Amino acid sequence: MDPLQRLLDIEEIRGLKARYFRCMDTKDWDGLSKVFAPEAIFDLREVSSLRNPLTGEWKPPYDGESAVHRGHANVLKMIRDAVEHRVTIHHGHMGEIEILSQDTARGIWAMEDVVVNAPGGEPINMHGSGHYHDTYLRLARGWAILTTKITRLALEV
Amino acid sequence: MDPLQRLLDIEEIRGLKARYFRCMDTKDWDGLSKVFAPEAIFDLREVSSLRNPLTGEWKPPYDGESAVHRGHANVLKMIRDAVEHRVTIHHGHMGEIEILSQDTARGIWAMEDVVVNAPGGEPINMHGSGHYHDTYLRLARGWAILTTKITRLALEV
Amino acid sequence: MDPLQRLLDIEEIRGLKARYFRCMDTKDWDGLSKVFAPEAIFDLREVSSLRNPLTGEWKPPYDGESAVHRGHANVLKMIRDAVEHRVTIHHGHMGEIEILSQDTARGIWAMEDVVVNAPGGEPINMHGSGHYHDTYLRLARGWAILTTKITRLALEV
Numbered sequence: 001m002d003p004l005q006r007l008l009d010i011e012e013i014r015g016l017k018a019r020y021f022r023c024m025d026t027k028d029w030d031g032l033s034k035v036f037a038p039e040a041i042f043d044l045r046e047v048s049s050l051r052n053p054l055t056g057e058w059k060p061p062y063d064g065e066s067a068v069h070r071g072h073a074n075v076l077k078m079i080r081d082a083v084e085h086r087v088t089i090h091h092g093h094m095g096e097i098e099i100l101s102q103d104t105a106r107g108i109w110a111m112e113d114v115v116v117n118a119p120g121g122e123p124i125n126m127h128g129s130g131h132y133h134d135t136y137l138r139l140a141r142g143w144a145i146l147t148t149k150i151t152r153l154a155l156e157v
Numbered sequence: 158m159d160p161l162q163r164l165l166d167i168e169e170i171r172g173l174k175a176r177y178f179r180c181m182d183t184k185d186w187d188g189l190s191k192v193f194a195p196e197a198i199f200d201l202r203e204v205s206s207l208r209n210p211l212t213g214e215w216k217p218p219y220d221g222e223s224a225v226h227r228g229h230a231n232v233l234k235m236i237r238d239a240v241e242h243r244v245t246i247h248h249g250h251m252g253e254i255e256i257l258s259q260d261t262a263r264g265i266w267a268m269e270d271v272v273v274n275a276p277g278g279e280p281i282n283m284h285g286s287g288h289y290h291d292t293y294l295r296l297a298r299g300w301a302i303l304t305t306k307i308t309r310l311a312l313e314v
Numbered sequence: 315m316d317p318l319q320r321l322l323d324i325e326e327i328r329g330l331k332a333r334y335f336r337c338m339d340t341k342d343w344d345g346l347s348k349v350f351a352p353e354a355i356f357d358l359r360e361v362s363s364l365r366n367p368l369t370g371e372w373k374p375p376y377d378g379e380s381a382v383h384r385g386h387a388n389v390l391k392m393i394r395d396a397v398e399h400r401v402t403i404h405h406g407h408m409g410e411i412e413i414l415s416q417d418t419a420r421g422i423w424a425m426e427d428v429v430v431n432a433p434g435g436e437p438i439n440m441h442g443s444g445h446y447h448d449t450y451l452r453l454a455r456g457w458a459i460l461t462t463k464i465t466r467l468a469l470e471v
Contacts, residue, residue, distance in 0.1 A: 007164055007321055018251035021267060022288065025310055087311050089286045091250045091267055093405045094332035110335060110405055114286075116311065129403045129428075131336065153339055154401050154430065164321055175408035178424060179445065182467055244468050246443045248407045248424055271443075273468065 001099060010097045013105055013136055013143050020145065021090045024083055033076055036145050037137045042069040042078060043149035046130075048157075086124060089114040092132070103138035104146075111150075128155040158256060167254045170262055170293055170300050177302065178247045181240055190233055193302050194294045199226040199235060200306035203287075205314075243281060246271040249289070260295035261303075268307075285312040315413060324411045327419055327450055327457050334459065335404045338397055347390055350459050351451045356383040356392060357463035360444075362471075400438060403428040406446070417452040418460075425464075442469040 016035060023031035044067040069078045093110040100106060108131055115126040130152040137146040173192060180188035201224040226235045250267040257263060265288055272283040287309040294303040330349060337345035358381040383392045407424040414420060422445055429440040444466040451460040 003322055004161055004164075004318060007318075007325060008160055010325060011164060011167060014251075015253050018253045018265075018267070021251055022253070022265065025267075026288075089269075089310050091248075091269065091286075091405075093250060093407060094328075094335055096329050096332045096336070108332075108336065110332075110339075112403075112405065114311075129405075131340075153403050154428075161318055161321075165317055168321060168324060171408075172410050175410045175422075175424070178408055179410070179422065182424075183445075246426075246467050248405075248426065248443075250407060271468075 001102075006099050009099050009105065009138075009143065013097050013107060014095055016136070016143050016145065017092055017095060017107070017109060017132075017134070021092050024079060025088050025090055027084060029076070029080060032079065033072075034141070034144075036072050036075055037139060038072050040070075040072050040075045040145060041147040042075045043067070043147070044069065044078075045149075046152055047128075047150045048155070083115070087116045089116075105136040105138075105143070107134045107136065108132065109134070126155070126157050129153045130155075158259075163256050166256050166262065166295075166300065170254050170264060171252060173293070173300050173302065174249055174252060174264070174266060174289075174291070178249050181236060182245050182247055184241060186233070186237060189236065190229075191298070191301075193229050193232055194296060195229050197227075197229050197232045197302060198304040199232045200224070200304070201226065201235075202306075203309055204285075204307045205312070240272070244273045246273075262293040262295075262300070264291045264293065265289065266291070283312070283314050286310045287312075315416075320413050323413050323419065323452075323457065327411050327421060328409060330450070330457050330459065331406055331409060331421070331423060331446075331448070335406050338393060339402050339404055341398060343390070343394060346393065347386075348455070348458075350386050350389055351453060352386050354384075354386050354389045354459060355461040356389045357381070357461070358383065358392075359463075360466055361442075361464045362469070397429070401430045403430075419450040419452075419457070421448045421450065422446065423448070440469070440471050443467045444469075 019031060020035045022028070023035065045064070047067070069075050089112075091112045093112075095107055095109045097107040098105060110129075111132055112129045113126070114128075115124055117124060130150055133149045133151065134145055135147045136143050138144075176188060177192045179185070180192065202221070204224070226232050246269075248269045250269075252264055252266045254264040255262060267286075268289055269286045270283070272281055274281060287307055290306045290308065291302055292304045293300050295301075333345060334349045336342070337349065359378070361381070383389050403426075405426045407426075409421055409423045411421040412419060424443075425446055426443045427440070428442075429438055431438060444464055447463045447465065448459055449461045450457050452458075
């Protein structure tokens with residue numbers, strides 16, 4: 001693979017993931033829509049479960065297939081339902097992006113997510129950290145998120 | 158625009174913003190001075206106000222023109238007055254940097270800022286998050302921050 | 315130095331530091347092992363001390379030579395002893411990476427580190443922030459961390 005093109009692709013994917021975080025937290029639904037590929041999959045099975053790092057036990061039990069959201073419309077609806085009426089702060093860190101072919105790539109990002117009450121909104125207070133495990137696809141309009149899965153290091157609700 | 162030059166410019170601007178955060182938090186005033194262009198503008202109108210994301214209402218009222226600091230000396234003085242005698246922790250994340258021409262660029266950065274008491278200093282405890290919206294100018298010595306504006310997702314004082 | 319090669323090196327070092335954080339927090343000891351050069355040095359003298367930014371005084375007293383860990387095996391053992399039975403969250407930010415020669419480089423990273431109880435583990439609750447000051451060496455298998463030193467902005471235990 002051409003090394004310059006590889007760097008250009010990495011830089012574009014870095015900006016793609018930045019738009020994902022920013023559009024979600026600023027409630028920019030048009031911007032967020034462009035981040036995902038048509039066949040996007042968002043795997044939330046581990047997002048609200050936490051594995052005991054000493055025993056390997058999940059608590060509460062690891063979520064099932066219903067926590068895997070498939071297709072662009074379902075992914076967007078899930079995110080919007082989760083964050084629209086809440087103050088959310090999602091920070092990504094230390095991306096590891098690997099270009100696999102001309103049109104496919106994968107990446108891992110450390111992340112911290114905070115969900116708090118919006119003034120007047122329903123009470124919630126969540127603070128977690130973990131990693132995103134993504135794959136990316138190059139569409140005609142540029143790179144997009146094809147699949148994304150969250151794993152946890154810690155979660156306080 | 159030459160794609161390699163664009164990547165070199167993005168990398169240099171990434172380092173520029175890193176020096177802004179590091180020099181501010183380590184109180185390196187000489188280093189911080191080099192980060193800003195002579196005509197620098199720092200727009201703090203939204204830094205201590207918070208918009209209710211559900212109603213759009215500002216609380217306390219959105220600050221006026223006095224919160225816009227104009228010129229290198231004024232910008233440096235404002236930052237120094239704000240952080241010199243406090244422990245500050247400013248983290249930037251997920252920069253989106255766009256090169257607009259040979260000598261101009263813009264960028265958005267997610268950020269988290271913490272200001273706490275220095276031992277023996279005045280009591281303060283602030284924790285916020287939001288975004289920097291920057292423009293950059295290439296000077297003879299390299300890229301510098303021309304304008305910067307903070308918007309908020311959350312703020313606790 | 316060839317500018318494209320410099321960018322490729324910076325990108326590889328960015329991924330190296332990302333693996334350092336991720337492997338430490340996910341307890342991937344094989345992955346962590348590959349991050350360090352054979353002659354690695356990890357300088358922890360300032361990691362549990364804090365300098366009063368107003369007076370310059372260290373509290374507790376700045377640690378001595380015993381806090382400098384020398385050699386790949388000692389560095390790995392120190393990290394493993396410190397984090398293996400705890401939930402740890404290490405985030406790096408805003409890397410400033412400088413390629414010094416074909417095979418040497420240095421970098422500064424802002425960081426935040428959190429150490430909390432693992433369920434069933436010993437009680438601890440630490441939250442700090444500061445900077446990593448690294449040097450890197452290119453080995454036959456790629457870039458590795460040669461020396462790393464932590465300085466602190468804040469520390470709560």
